[in-house]
Amino acid sequence: MINKKMKKEYYIGLGVFLNPNHPPPPYFGRRWKILFKNIMGKKQGAFFTLQERKSIPSKNIIIEASSFKKAVDIAQLIYACLVVLKAGDYFGFEPEITLKEINKDFKPTNLDTLYTDSLDLASFMAAKASFNLNLVYAIHKLAISFHLGFISCVDLDPYLNSDYLEKPTLKKYFPVKNLVTMSCMITMAYAAIEELNLHTRASSNLKEWGEKHENDLLKRFKEEKLDPNELYDWILRGPKTFLERNMSDFNKMKKAEWSRGPIRDVKVKITEAIYFSSFLRNKVSAHTLNSPENKKRIKTLSMYDVTNGQYLARRLILEKLKLWTLLTNPNKTRQE
Numbered sequence: 075m076i077n078k079k080m081k082k083e084y085y086i087g088l089g090v091f092l093n094p095n096h097p098p099p100p101y102f103g104r105r106w107k108i109l110f111k112n113i114m115g116k117k118q119g120a121f122f123t124l125q126e127r128k129s130i131p132s133k134n135i136i137i138e139a140s141s142f143k144k145a146v147d148i149a150q151l152i153y154a155c156l157v158v159l160k161a162g163d164y165f166g167f168e169p170e171i172t173l174k175e176i177n178k179d180f181k182p183t184n185l186d187t188l189y190t191d192s193l194d195l196a197s198f199m200a201a202k203a204s205f206n207l208n209l210v211y212a213i214h215k216l217a218i219s220f221h222l223g224f225i226s227c228v229d230l231d232p233y234l235n236s237d238y239l240e241k242p243t244l245k246k247y248f249p250v251k252n253l254v255t256m257s258c259m260i261t262m263a264y265a266a267i268e269e270l271n272l273h274t275r276a277s278s279n280l281k282e283w284g285e286k287h288e289n290d291l292l293k294r295f296k297e298e299k300l301d302p303n304e305l306y307d308w309i310l311r312g313p314k315t316f317l318e319r320n321m322s323d324f325n326k327m328k329k330a331e332w333s334r335g336p337i338r339d340v341k342v343k344i345t346e347a348i349y350f351s352s353f354l355r356n357k358v359s360a361h362t363l364n365s366p367e368n369k370k371r372i373k374t375l376s377m378y379d380v381t382n383g384q385y386l387a388r389r390l391i392l393e394k395l396k397l398w399t400l401l402t403n404p405n406k407t408r409q410e
């Protein structure tokens with residue numbers, strides 16, 4: 075609970091649509107709270123929902139915290155959660171700039187109006203995560219990975235986009251800066267998985283990925299009440315690369331129902347996906363890029379490899395917060 079003597083309200087000038095399928099506010103974090111109010115009165119903007127065919131007044135996020143510094147910390151976490159929810163496909167307000175204390179001198183203005191139906195869920199996600207510092211670290215690490223780069227969901231949809239993005243080869247590889255940036259993205263995404271304690275502790279050598287190490291990971295999945303048998307869509311697009319051939323024989327794995335031609339996506343157990351991400355981090359991105367064993371792998375690293383690691387970390391964060399089902403089934407009855 076917040077000490078009433080220390081309680082202050084801070085305003086972010088953002089228009090928020092409260093999705094009826096999302097948990098209802100207010101949202102209680104660790105010694106802070108998030109409210110939604112109509113600060114602008116009649117001047118407040120509104121959302122037009124196609125599904126309900128009516129306008130719904132927007133509201134503003136109000137952070138109730140003990141200090142401005144704490145409110146900035148909370149706003150930054152909300153923003154990181156929004157980036158994770160949107161899989162990187164959103165960059166908007168700067169919390170340090172738009173945050174204002176609601177006091178006697180406060181005058182409401184739309185500082186940086188943003189209309190989205192995900193800010194309420196990002197706020198709920200931030201409140202839930204605030205009770206577990208490892209989750210907070212994981213969210214920020216993955217958000218940083220997305221900030222460095224991402225592939226839009228539209229570009230990944232095999233039904234909407236049959237083309238695949240450019241991939242490097244040993245004879246035609248990306249500029250060095252691109253390779254270094256992608257390696258940082260993979261490292262930060264896997265670091266988020268480590269914060270969740272859902273990483274593999276085995277050597278990233280497929281021959282050593284045996285029963286002992288898998289049982290250790292399965293035990294931790296059980297402790298977190300997560301299902302290790304769930305399948306994960308591992309993205310494989312375009313021609314095979316040197317790196318891909320080094321990772322595994324994906325030809326022996328179950329093809330996704332949409333796989334055809336240059337789209338070669340496979341279904342893998344989520345524990346196997348963690349192993350593959352571990353390989354990308356340990357054997358490609360986290361050590362000397364020009365080492366004898368790594369120089370060919372890094373030159374054939376593509377954004378699809380990066381995206382696999384980012385989406386896996388995102389999936390595990392949302393699973394741990396019990397938000398994955400809510401996000402993948404938007405019409406599901408909201409959680410209480």
